[in-house]
Amino acid sequence: MSEAISLSVIIVSYHCRALLEDCLKSIDHYNDIGDALEVIVVDNSVDNDTVDWLRAARPDVKAVKNENKGFGEANNVGARLASGRYLLFLNPDTLLVEPVFRFALENFERDPKLGCFGVQLLDGEGRRGPSSGFRMPMGFARITLCRLITKAGLFFPSFMYVSGADCFIRAEAFRRCGMFDENIFMYCEEADLANRLNRLGYRLGFFPEKHIVHLEGKTQESGLAEKYIREMRSRKYYCEKYGEAFSRWGRRELRYCRFKRFLLRSRDPERSREYARIVAFWEDTLRQEGEKGC
Secondary structure, eight states: OOOOEHHHHHEEEEEEEEHHHHHHHHHTTOOGGGGGEEEEEEOOOSHHHHOOOOOOOOTTTTEOOOOOOOHHHHHHHHHHOOOOEEEEETTTTTOOSSSHHHHHHHHHHHHEEEEEEEEEEETTOOOBBBOOEESOOOOOOHHHHHHHHHHHOOTTTEEEOOOTTEEEHHHHHHHTSSSSSSSSSSHHHHOOOHHHHTTTTEEEEEEEEEEEEEEEEEEOOOHHHHHHHHHHHHHHHHHHHOOOOOHHHHHHHHHHHHHHHHHHTOOOOOHHHHHHHHHHHHHHHHHHHHHOOO
């Protein structure tokens, strides 16, 4: 049976059974390659409810219970179980709205150097959402520019990455480049993967003519500060890995976040307190970096 599988869809779930159920239904509805498709769900939830439900209601889906060691690590678990020549890393808060699987196979087979690609993500209202990002460090001030560029359907493969919400990738290329770096719990794993694929001679692609709905943020419960700080810790590791000046960039971020804290103090005190937590994070981080002589 494994020889017949062309595409393996890998979904990492975390306490999102209702979203996952809708995602799986959309895959069933728009599956245009039949038995050449397999679906693997790696569940990082604390309880066993999702896996128990999958094994009872969806025996066609490979359900794996996993200790939560991060997004990339869980995708690696799924990839090791995958039989397909090509993989699709798909978020559980996504919905297929048209057939995309045969399109993916045809593009990979047409271009042997195409290592990875994404399609245009739409929000719940059908508007363009961020489908990619820039690999280099950025913060609040540059995220807006990035979102404008990606919403316009622009993609620059030499210095952008494909969103992990819908990442089609050649299985051989994924394994050759070392898969996701498991030192990264969440955030920056796509940028890191893009760098390593490029170094092996693979190119990245983006096809805005195809669409997937991404209900972005529906699986995240953390506040602004918690999410931002987790991302910055991953960014610090990423910068150190590629020799980027994290401290210099961080000082700019600190000035920006202090300004936002001040600006929101009377208008939105709760959000101002979130920025105060971020400011404290940067002050502590930069002090430690200074003590190390970085």
